[in-house]
Amino acid sequence: MKLVDYVYLKRRLIQELEDKLSEESKKKAREDHHSRRPPRPCGMTVHTGIGCSLCCVYCYIYDMGFPRTVTPYPLTGLEMLYALAINPYFAPGRGGTMIAMGAVSEPFLPETRDRTLEYIRVFGMIKNPTQISTKMNIDDETIEKISRYCPHISFLVTIIALRDFRKLEPLAPDPYERFESCRKLINKNIHVSLFMRPIIPGFTDRDAEEILSIAKDVGIRTVVLGTLRVTRRIFKNLLKVGVDLSRRVRKLSDKEQYPIVGHDLKRNIAKLAERLGLRVYEAACGANIEAAGLGCVACDWGPCGYPDKIPHVDERDISELCSELGFKISKTMVRDRIVEVHVTSGSRLDVLEKWLKELTRRRVVIRKV
Numbered sequence: 001m002k003l004v005d006y007v008y009l010k011r012r013l014i015q016e017l018e019d020k021l022s023e024e025s026k027k028k029a030r031e032d033h034h035s036r037r038p039p040r041p042c043g044m045t046v047h048t049g050i051g052c053s054l055c056c057v058y059c060y061i062y063d064m065g066f067p068r069t070v071t072p073y074p075l076t077g078l079e080m081l082y083a084l085a086i087n088p089y090f091a092p093g094r095g096g097t098m099i100a101m102g103a104v105s106e107p108f109l110p111e112t113r114d115r116t117l118e119y120i121r122v123f124g125m126i127k128n129p130t131q132i133s134t135k136m137n138i139d140d141e142t143i144e145k146i147s148r149y150c151p152h153i154s155f156l157v158t159i160i161a162l163r164d165f166r167k168l169e170p171l172a173p174d175p176y177e178r179f180e181s182c183r184k185l186i187n188k189n190i191h192v193s194l195f196m197r198p199i200i201p202g203f204t205d206r207d208a209e210e211i212l213s214i215a216k217d218v219g220i221r222t223v224v225l226g227t228l229r230v231t232r233r234i235f236k237n238l239l240k241v242g243v244d245l246s247r248r249v250r251k252l253s254d255k256e257q258y259p260i261v262g263h264d265l266k267r268n269i270a271k272l273a274e275r276l277g278l279r280v281y282e283a284a285c286g287a288n289i290e291a292a293g294l295g296c297v298a299c300d301w302g303p304c305g306y307p308d309k310i311p312h313v314d315e316r317d318i319s320e321l322c323s324e325l326g327f328k329i330s331k332t333m334v335r336d337r338i339v340e341v342h343v344t345s346g347s348r349l350d351v352l353e354k355w356l357k358e359l360t361r362r363r364v365v366i367r368k369v
Helices: 003-020 023-031 077-086 113-126 140-149 175-187 204-218 232-240 263-275 284-291 315-324 349-360
Strands: 044-046 099-101 130-134 154-158 191-199 222-227 279-281 328-334 338-345 363-368
Touching (some): 023 077, 044 077, 175 204, 338 349
Parallel strands (some): 099 130, 130 154
């Protein structure tokens, strides 16, 4: 598929959805923030719900203003798909923009499960690399639907402690039950990664070897590690359960999240994982790329997925894409890991940068000349 074909695919998708949706639905989608905000490094984050009732002591969403009560996200599946389709940053298709669900709500709570399945179904239709993170048990019926709707989906299952996990996750399912969900998902050929994020000093590092060993036993082959980020409230919450971060925190704020000093913890757990033969990704998007059968070298943490499957592109591909997106260019260079474009006219260079990065899976350098 040529790069410019993604532009044509986007236009067709918009037209098809506009023919299906009512004016009210289209207006609702246009006014939603999913229709305009840029993707994060992990992809376009999609909210399946608002709020979370699990009340994990390390959770940051409560400092962002999200409630402990839960409601499904107000857009239907087709409305969400339309919101993404009209987003200028979003490229539909198997090699297009990554999608990530589970950032600010638990996707498989009773209140959000149906909406989550609705979104998984429509994302499966466009085949974008799709990822979801959860710490819930997934029942057999739900697993069966997911395997039909979106077989290439990347599942991140959070397990950060075994002993004393209730101190950190008072209302979440037992980690051993989560492992059983992992086994069932893998048996349905769904790509599952162990999500050891956030790493909690004194909990995650203590239980890491056992967690990793069980993960391998149930069939998991990839691990995503992540450093804890704290606000003043999270710092106090963790102190109450015996985690004193005084020596690991450089700055605290009521709302801003700052990462603790945790490179040593991350490095040690990565060594344990590698000793067991598990692949370690520094970021969640690596697991998404692998699940989609793609390759990426767009940042220092790569290569991710399958490096031999990085898209083959040349200067003509880049020129055609830029032209169709409304940019005039004077020079294009494509190297193994970098695409460089000199732009002479056109606005919204950030849109061009996102399209080039997602479609070429390389670093992108844009110079306005």
